[in-house]
Amino acid sequence: MAPKLKDKQQKPPPPPMEDLFATLNGHIEQLEFDKAVKVANQVLAVSPGDEDAIKCKVVGLIKDDKTKEAFSVIRSLKNPALDFSFFKAYCLYRENELDEALKTLKSQESTPTAMLLEAQILFRLGKFDACIDIYQNLQKSKVELLDTNYIASLVAAGRASEVQVEALRAKAKESFELAFNTACSLIETKKYTDAEQFLLLARRTGKEVLLEDGVLDDEIETELVPIAVQLAYVQQLLGNRQEAIEAYTDIIKSDVGDELSLAVAVNNLIALRSPKDVSDGLKKLDRLKQKDDKQSFHLTPKLDSKLSPKQKESIYVTRVLLLLHANKLDQARELVAALPDMFPESVMPVLLQAALFVRENKAGKAEEVLAQFSEKFPEKSKVFLLARAQVAAAASHPHIAAESLSKIPDIQHMPATVATLVSLKERAGDIDGASAVLDAAINWWSNSMTEDNKLNVLMQEAAAFKLRHGREEEASHLYEELVKSHGSVESLVGLVTTVARVDVQKAEAYEQKLKPLPGLKGINVDNLEKTSGAKHEEGISQVKVAETYEEGKSKSKSKKKRKRKPIYPKGFDPANPGPPPDPERWLPKRERSSYRPKRKDKRAAAQVRGSQGSVARDKHEAGAMSSNAKSNQAATSKGASQNSVAESSKTSSKLRKKSRN
Numbered sequence: 001m002a003p004k005l006k007d008k009q010q011k012p013p014p015p016p017m018e019d020l021f022a023t024l025n026g027h028i029e030q031l032e033f034d035k036a037v038k039v040a041n042q043v044l045a046v047s048p049g050d051e052d053a054i055k056c057k058v059v060g061l062i063k064d065d066k067t068k069e070a071f072s073v074i075r076s077l078k079n080p081a082l083d084f085s086f087f088k089a090y091c092l093y094r095e096n097e098l099d100e101a102l103k104t105l106k107s108q109e110s111t112p113t114a115m116l117l118e119a120q121i122l123f124r125l126g127k128f129d130a131c132i133d134i135y136q137n138l139q140k141s142k143v144e145l146l147d148t149n150y151i152a153s154l155v156a157a158g159r160a161s162e163v164q165v166e167a168l169r170a171k172a173k174e175s176f177e178l179a180f181n182t183a184c185s186l187i188e189t190k191k192y193t194d195a196e197q198f199l200l201l202a203r204r205t206g207k208e209v210l211l212e213d214g215v216l217d218d219e220i221e222t223e224l225v226p227i228a229v230q231l232a233y234v235q236q237l238l239g240n241r242q243e244a245i246e247a248y249t250d251i252i253k254s255d256v257g258d259e260l261s262l263a264v265a266v267n268n269l270i271a272l273r274s275p276k277d278v279s280d281g282l283k284k285l286d287r288l289k290q291k292d293d294k295q296s297f298h299l300t301p302k303l304d305s306k307l308s309p310k311q312k313e314s315i316y317v318t319r320v321l322l323l324l325h326a327n328k329l330d331q332a333r334e335l336v337a338a339l340p341d342m343f344p345e346s347v348m349p350v351l352l353q354a355a356l357f358v359r360e361n362k363a364g365k366a367e368e369v370l371a372q373f374s375e376k377f378p379e380k381s382k383v384f385l386l387a388r389a390q391v392a393a394a395a396s397h398p399h400i401a402a403e404s405l406s407k408i409p410d411i412q413h414m415p416a417t418v419a420t421l422v423s424l425k426e427r428a429g430d431i432d433g434a435s436a437v438l439d440a441a442i443n444w445w446s447n448s449m450t451e452d453n454k455l456n457v458l459m460q461e462a463a464a465f466k467l468r469h470g471r472e473e474e475a476s477h478l479y480e481e482l483v484k485s486h487g488s489v490e491s492l493v494g495l496v497t498t499v500a501r502v503d504v505q506k507a508e509a510y511e512q513k514l515k516p517l518p519g520l521k522g523i524n525v526d527n528l529e530k531t532s533g534a535k536h537e538e539g540i541s542q543v544k545v546a547e548t549y550e551e552g553k554s555k556s557k558s559k560k561k562r563k564r565k566p567i568y569p570k571g572f573d574p575a576n577p578g579p580p581p582d583p584e585r586w587l588p589k590r591e592r593s594s595y596r597p598k599r600k601d602k603r604a605a606a607q608v609r610g611s612q613g614s615v616a617r618d619k620h621e622a623g624a625m626s627s628n629a630k631s632n633q634a635a636t637s638k639g640a641s642q643n644s645v646a647e648s649s650k651t652s653s654k655l656r657k658k659s660r661n
Contacts, residue, residue, distance in 0.1 A: 017046065024056055033060040051082055058087050067094040086114060093117065096305035098125050112141045119149065126309050128157035147171065151181040156308065160188035172198060176206035180227060187234065196234045203227045225251065225261040233268060245272055252284070260306050263288050263299075267315050270322070278326045285319055297335055313343050320352050324359050332356055347373075347383050354387060363395035374407075382408055398427040412437075413444040415454050422465065431469050438462040456482065463494060472501050489514075 020043050027036035040057035043050055054077070061070035071091040074084045085108050092101035102121050108114045119134040135150040147168065154162050163185040172179035179202035186195035203224055210220045232247035248269035256262065266288065270281040290298050297319055298304075299312065307315075316339060323332035336356055339349035350373045357366035367388050374384035385404045392400035402424040411417045418441045425434035442462060445455040463478040479495035482488065492514060500507035568574060584592045 015042075017043065020046075021052075024053075028056065028060070031063075033064040036060040037064070049079060054082065054084075055087075058084065062087070062090065062094070067091045071095070086117070089121075090117060093121055093124075096124075096301075112138060112143055116143055116146075116149075119153070123149075123153055123156065128153050132157060132159070145175075145177065148175065148177045148181050151178070151185055155181065155184050155188055158188075160185040165194075172201060173205060176202040176209060176224075176227075179205060180230070183230065187230075187237070192234050192237050196231065196238075199227055199231050199234065203231075221254075222257045225256045225258040229261045229265050229268075232265070236268065236272060241272060245269065248272070259288075259300070259302055263303055263307065263315060264311065267311075267318050270318055275325045278322050281318075281322050282326065285315070285322070288315065295331075296338075297331075309343065313346055313348060316342070317348055317352065321355075324355060329356070329360065332359075347380050350384065351387055354391060358391055358394075363391055363397070366391050367395075367397070367400055371404075382410075393424065398424040399430070402428065402430075402433070413441050413448075415441075415457060418458065419461075435462075435466065435469075435471070435474075438465060456485075460491070460494075463498070467494075467498055472498055476502060 020039060024036055024039040024043065027033070027039060037057055037060040040053045040060065043053035044057070047053065054073070058070045058073055061067070061073065068091075071088065074088050074091065077084065085104055089101045089105040089108065092098075092104060098121050102118065102125070105114060105118050105121070115134050115138055119131045119138075122128075122131040122134070131153045132150070135146065135153060138146055151163055151168075154160055163182065165182060165186065168178065168182050172182050179198050183195040183198035183202065186192075186198060206224050206227065207220060210223060215223070228247065228251055232244050232251070235247060236244035248265045251265045252262065252269065266284045270277075270284065273281065285297075288299055288303060290300055297316075299307070299315065304312065316335065320332050320335055320339075323329075323335065333356060336349065336352050339352065343349060350369065354366040354370050357363070357369065370384045370388035370391070374381040374388070377384075385407050389401040389404035392398070392404065402421055405417060405421055405424070406412070408417075418437060421437045422434040425431070425437065438458065438461070441458050442455065445453055445458060448455075459478050459482050463475045463482070466472075466478070467475040476495060476498045479491055479498055482491035483495055496507050496511050496514070584594075589595055
């Protein structure tokens with residue numbers, strides 16, 4: 001038996017390592033990361049432990065947005081000498097496992113690259129102050145986009161005033177990301193016009209840079225969508241509501257690939273619109289949630305990882321408010337219950353829970369919840385107490401509202417707070433408490449050294465309040481202090497009217513300080529008292545008041561009224577007006593004197609009509625009716641002749657008498 005022939009098709013020998021690395025380097029330079037990964041696999045097939053090939057494969061997978069595969073490659077490494085902790089931390093950062101990423105990075109040497117990644121992780125965790133410290137330590141190192149990230153951290157930390165805008169103006173013309181973040185810092189400092197100019201600069205610079213890089217028009221539009229959203233937000237802040245709505249609507253309709261910008265545009269558009277568009281707002285928010293969640297509301301994984309905690313909280317709050325307006329209380333209750341775990345440091349979940357209770361007509365329960373959290377978190381108690389005061393005031397619980405406001409010490413002296421407390425205590429019937437609030441505020445402003453002192457206003461209102469509630473002595477004391485300190489005419493008038501109720505002589509003494517009114521010298525007071533107002537009575541002489549003016553002033557001439565020609569109806573000749581119109585032409589006809597009502601037909605009243613198919617009477621009545629009908633053909637109406645119902649003998653005799661006549 002002949003031996004079997006060997007397979008002539010043998011695998012070709014692998015190319016040299018130098019050629020493979022040259023090909024790998026070419027793919028990386030051309031940004032062809034998927035091909036670079038394939039070549040790296042060829043190198044690893046020849047040399048499984050090659051560190052450079054492993055690095056190229058991991059970086060290629062990360063650049064190709066395949067971080068999970070890159071992380072699995074790193075975990076499969078068995079050589080402890082290979083240190084891939086930085087790449088492992090970056091993969092965890094991209095997968096939004098931030099705490100684990102930060103822990104992994106701690107074992108890494110503090111290189112500028114590692115410090116930059118640590119700053120980005122801290123920024124995502126909301127630890128902005130620690131992030132800013134790292135960027136300040138990196139100022140001397142030449143790290144790309146350092147200024148851009150540093151400004152973003154300052155804005156997020158509420159320290160936008162520290163951004164040196166003028167020093168960055170020249171750099172902003174070269175980097176549209178830097179111009180965008182500078183505009184965000186100007187928005188935080190409420191310099192909206194300057195922010196708009198920087199955003200326009202960012203859009204113009206971005207188009208130029210991206211066109212030079214050969215980016216397609218659609219990709220350029222997607223890249224610059226955040227600038228368009230921020231421009232719409234600036235228009236919203238400037239009060240140009242309609243322009244902002246149109247801009248947000250255009251961004252949403254364009255359906256750009258930037259999911260983050262779309263989420264911000266949807267949320268801001270809903271906030272601008274009225275509660276009447278609740279259903280449309282809920283539909284727009286449904287575009288941001290996971291598709292497999294039909295009942296509950298959870299943001300997509302990309303939005304959940306990319307949006308800041310503040311932005312995510314704003315979207316969830318908007319969702320709850322829309323559900324409350326739509327009266328979908330079950331869904332609102334479910335979402336409100338999940339918010340404390342999502343945002344444990346925020347006060348909004350508690351406020352939304354109180355709003356839900358108010359919507360369910362459980363104001364007492366809302367007041368109880370807000371009071372509990374104000375005691376549990378004293379540093380955040382101000383927000384809870386203000387909300388409790390508002391809920392209680394709306395529910396006609398003035399004593400609870402006043403109690404809540406009284407627990408906020410730093411606003412007790414403010415005029416708005418004082419006015420609200422006085423009004424609430426008045427409604428509750430606590431006049432002494434209201435007076436005590438006014439006295440405490442006056443005492444605080446008396447010792448205050450501020451330029452905008454409200455002591456005069458508060459004393460004036462306190463005196464009026466005390467006078468209204470029968471406390472004339474306290475009111476007169478306040479008016480006396482006002483006269484001594486300010487000497488205004490209003491204070492002096494108030495003092496005279498108040499003291500006159502207690503001490504007439506003292507009131508007359510203060511009255512002498514008032515300047516005499518012009519035009520009163522020629523008035524005879526005795527005769528004026530005898531008059532009864534403007535009514536003339538016999539036996540009492542008329543009082544003629546002579547108007548006196550200051551010297552050098554002349555009497556103003558009375559203006560003559562301009563005579564206007566009367567406007568006549570069309571075709572009317574005033575020379576030949578004809579007969580006068582009927583003065584009763586505007587009255588209904590039945591109310592005019594010439595109206596005569598129509599005469600009623602008495603014959604119709606005598607007719608008796610029956611239903612169709614009436615039952616025939618006996619022969620005698622039928623004969624009488626037929627003879628009666630013949631004798632009355634000339635006198636009876638058509639309706640009477642067609643009547644087939646037999647009438648009574650009394651009615652027939654009457655008809656015969658009419659026919660004889």
